[in-house]
Amino acid sequence: MYQLLKQIVTTGIVTEPAPHADSALRQLEQRLSETILKHLGRALAIRHVDAGSCNGCELEIHATNSPYYNLEALGIKFVASPRHADLLLVTGPVSRNMEQALRRTYDATPEPKLVVAIGDCGCTGGVFGESYASCGRVANVIPVDVAVPGCPPPPTAIMQGILTAISARRS
Amino acid sequence: MRLNDLAIDVEPLPGAMPVYRASAAPAELRALCETARARGARLVSLWGSDESPRGKGYALHLALALRAGLLWLTVALPRQRPGYPGIAGIFPSADRMQRAAHDLLGIEPQGEAGRRKWLRHGAWPAGVFPLRKDFAAESRFALAGDHYEFVKVEGEGVHEIPVGPVHAGTIEPGHFRFSIVGEKILRLEERLGYKHKGVEKRFEGMALEEGARLAGRVSGDSTVAYAWAYAMAAEAATQTEPPRRSLVLRGILLELERIANHLGDLGYLGNDVALSFGFFQFWRLKEDLLRLNARLFGHRYLMDSVVPGGAARDLARSEGDALLAVLGNIEREAGTLRSIYDEHAGAQDRFIMTGQVLPALAERMGLTGFAGRASGVAHDLRADYPVPPWQQLEPRVASHTRGDVAARASVRFDELAESVRLVRELVRQLPPGEIRVPLAACEAGRTGIGWVESWRGEVLIALDAADDGRIYRLHPHDPSWQNWPLIERAVLGNIVPDFPLINKSFNLSYSGHDL
Structure with a gap:
């Protein structure tokens, strides 16, 4: 126990400042009202859906919870069910074998809801493209509010995408 | 020539690893497999191909690991009703691979029960086979119902x-x-099969240089291993010799990938037993390494760092020193964390005797990679076939025999330390010279094998080039194929809340399996 406590104390707090929203990542105009956004911004629940990625993007989503990024400190956390979620974070080209599961997950998420597509594959279909087995980009299957390119996008870019999705319309 | 293990004529293939090619008739297949199995051979992979544009029927391919090297065995199958005697009774891991080969090509294993579909869900109908050459990659079918018969357990209270x-x-x-x-x-x-996104079909017709990017994205967490296996296969097919310096660089990159993945999973093992301290500490160390990767090699996960013909980026002497400094720190801190894990009664209570795979079962089923080594199956390509850059380094094969979560954690800790040692040696040994040569032109009908010990286990790429030097057929194989069935066994008698812990202790790839 002494060693564990010592390790915590000597490590200290390594969390870095969060990135800012970037409206260039927007695919759709903000649909939610200022009032709702104000509430979401303080307690956003995310459901991650891997719709067919190579698992590279998942590594970076995991990293957003690491102490350097500490996404949860912003009041943003991952939840176990789409029914608890405000935002879907979708990776991969959508494989045809996941197409129905993704639609069902989207339908199970209560309104108001947001969708952020992660990675080059989520944005365009990436190296996998469209084929008998792949629907290509996420927007081909469900509406996407914000798309974050990168292969995979680093944790700050993913956080930026999430923060953009809950940022207010530019006045 | 003949291999001492088997009574069959084989022809050595050029390339970095010892690989032999042979063919057999369907009627000889089972006897051959039985002999190979009796002499300690492992089934590395099984796949099929459509040979009709070459004026033949279909072919079944097996990759068997023998003491002398890898045997690539091809069985020609007829155009009408292509079938072969199933070998899942000899190599249990063949079962799902045979089902997948049937879903994709319509070649049928005979004489074995339980031929359910595997990779085919509702995206294409029965009787349609995407890897046949007359199937257009962009074909679309309306999503059909996906009926799949699970084995039902009945009885009171179930x-x-x-x-x-x-x-x-x-x-x-x-x-x-x-x-x-x-x-x-x-x-x-x-x-499984939800992530099937047509990777093998996508490779068809690509130029060899072009396929490298896709190979590095078969399973993102093993990108270096796949890129190296792909490069090895392309270099073998074109008889290109990558520069010595690039081989040492590849060795460094592969070990960095191993360290990063072990750090991440050791963190999650803590998290899954409510020791979130472990998650935060290990992911801090992992992040230190990822940032260094980005600085030195231009990518946090080292994607596209290994390319056909060599490596994409060099490592200057000062950069090598920076790398060793960070690794030294990771090694020291991981040592501290290991003793914290070892002394944490709550964590050990959850780790020990949880998700056990005993050595006899592991050997029978073909468990591979670090999970195999935690269950007494002590294979490691770096040590078994020490080709450059592993020559003279004598990589130590970590091993354990208890086969539980604790054993898999222990093997990961040992391998992490060994990888740091290997990187130190490799950085010290970096020979001078260039890091990349252009791929030579690919002559018609050339083949090549890439075979690399990824952090998870052995990754295989089998490449068959067409007459125009483009990819005719490429089969990537992930070690998860062998290990997924063992999770079904490891969880028996355990409680449901331990499933995530057991699953994470193996951490298998879905993408690499579903393709």
Whole structure:
């Protein structure tokens, strides 16, 4: 126990400042009202859906919870069910074998809801493209509010995408 | 020539690893496999190909690991009703691979029960086979119903828990059907294939240079291993010799990938037993390494760092020093964390005797990679076939025999330390010279094998080039094929809440399996 406590104390707090929203990542105009956004911004629940990625993007989503990024400190956390979620974070080209599961997950998420597509594959279909087995980009299957390119996008870019999705319309 | 293990004529293939090619008739297949098995051979992979544009029928391919090297065995199958005697009774891991080869090519294993579909869900109908040459990659079918018969467990108090494909955490999609009594798992059945995105079809017709990027994205967490295996296969097919310096660089990159993945998973093992301290500490160390990767090699996960013909980026002497400094720190801190894990009664209580795979079962089923080594199956390509850059380094093969979560954690800690030692040696040994040469032109009909020990286990790329030097057929194989069925066995008698822990202790790839 002494060693564990010592390790915590000597490590200290390594969390870095969060990135800012970037409206260039927007695919759709903000649909939610200022009032709702104000509430979401303080307690956003995310459901991650891997719709067919190579698992590279998942590594970076995991990293957003690491102490350097500490996404949860912003009041943003991952939840176990789409029914608890405000935002879907979708990776991969959508494989045809996941197409129905993704639609069902989207339908199970209560309104108001947001969708952020992660990675080059989520944005365009990436190296996998469209084929008998792949629907290509996420927007081909469900509406996407914000798309974050990168292969995979680093944790700050993913956080930026999430923060953009809950940022207010530019006045 | 003949291999001492088998009474069959083989021809050595050029390339970095010792690989031999042979052909057999369908009627000889089972006897050959039985002899190979009796002499300690492992089944590395099984796949099929459509040979009709070459004026033939179909072919079944097996990759068998023998003491002398890898045997690539091809069995020609007729155009009409292509079938072969199934070998799942000899090599149990063949079962799902045979089902996948049937879904994709319509070649049928005979004489074995239980030929359910595997990779085919509702995206294409029965009787249509995407890897046949007359199938257009862009074909679309309306989503059909996906009926799949799970084995039903009946009896008093038994009930089912269906989980997935969308999971509760940030995990890849797959379906797990638990049959339980109370909290105890009586049976687990996996259903995979949700991530099938047509990778093998996508490779067809690509130029060799072009395929490298896709190979590096078969399973993102093993990108270096796949890129190296792909490069090895392309270099073998074109008889290109990569520069010595690039081989040492590849060795460094592969070990960095191993360290990063072990750090991440050791963190999650802590997290899964409510020791979130472990998650935060290990992911801090992992992040230090990822940032260094980005600085030195231009990518946090080292994607596209290994290219056909060599390596994409060099490592200057000062950069090598920076790398060793960070690794030294990681090694020291991981040592401290290991003793904290070892002395944490709560963590050890959850780790020990949880998700056990005993050596006899592991050997029988073909468990591979670090999970195999934690269950007494002591294979490691770096040590078994020490080609450059492993020559003279004598990589130490970590091993354990208890085969539980604790053993897999222990092997990961040992391998992490060994990888740091290997990187130190490799950085010290970096020979001068260039890091990349252009691929030579590929002559018609050339083949090549890439075979690399990834952090998870052995990754194989089998490449068959067409007359125009483009890819005719490429089969990537992930070690997860061998290990997924063992998770079904490891969980028996455990409680449902230990499933995430057991699953994470293996951490298998869905993408690399589903293709």
